[in-house]
Amino acid sequence: MDAMKLTLGPVLFNWPPGVWRDFYFRIADEAPVETVYLGEVICSKRLPFFETHLPDVAERLAAAGKTVVLSSLALVMNKRDARLVRDLAADENFMVEANDVSSVAHLAGRPHVIGPLMNVYNEDTMDVLAADGAVRFCLPPELPASRIEILAEHARRRGVETEVFAYGRAPLALSARCYHARIHGLAKDNCQFVCSRDPDGVSVTTLDEQPFMTVNGIQTLSHSLVNLAGDLRALRQMNVTHLRLSPRAGDMVAVAQTFRDTLDGVLCANEAFSRIVEMTPEIPPANGFFRESCGHNAVKP
Helix, strand or coil, rough: CCCEEEEECCCCCCCCCHHHHHHHHHHHHHHCCEEEECCCCCCHHHHHHHHHHHHHHHHHHHCCCCEEEEEEECCCCCCHHEEEEEEEEHHCCCEEEEHHHHHHHHHHHCCCEEEECCCCCCCCHHHHHHCEEEEECCCCCCHHHHHHHHHHHHHHHHHCEEEEEEEEEEEEECCCCCHHHHHHHCCCHHHHCCHHHHHCCCCCEEEEEECEECCCCEEEEEEEEECCCCHHHHHCCCCEEEECCCCCCHHHHHHHHHHHHCCCCCHHHHHHHHHHHHHHCCCCECCCCCCCCCCCCCCCC
């Protein structure tokens, strides 16, 4: 069996253009990942800020031996969004990750990736999408290990790859309403890009002030950080081919190196899980979905 590969998902947050560019430059130079996803997934209004840096970032990553995949929008709401998806799908220089059904329609007949925001929960869905050209499936982060095992084995028999969301704030839902704008008393059409104030999203608490979720523009994410560093042996035995690390404010090179060391046998499961936790002690870890428990739960290896 081939060794599992590490991927770095697209930045989901609204980072300043220079920060966004320098982040990927460092990933190119230092991070032990094989594939890097680039592009705007959450809000098309953010794209113009970093779009001019895309060619340089893609070139730097490719020169470092990384495979570049372009990620599509996850929620298409107007003609402009539809045009962006159509133009992205027409770019034959890179493989594209579909995060919305409209992207799949444009990508039919050419190899592409299905992102974690697409609901691939069963073998029939995988078969339909694979028949249209999907060659890799990044499964939704809420799937338990038992379902991942079934889908990964089915993917292996079909000759396609399986990717699992292994680190980061779990992407849970999208809405046409911009939560960030609403928090600041602004309309979505005049949001003033207030989401840029929160490079790792803004925490949402319950009525008794307990951290509950994280808001990122129109997106809802988990408050906790998915941490499957202690579950890599089980994932390897399931024939999972790729592990996705989702970028956040913090040292993603160190995160990637921890996962790489674990895959290479340098770290054991307990050490890997603990090392990831130590990097962000203020944010609780979670592997509950994978361990077939409440998603926010953390079950130590």
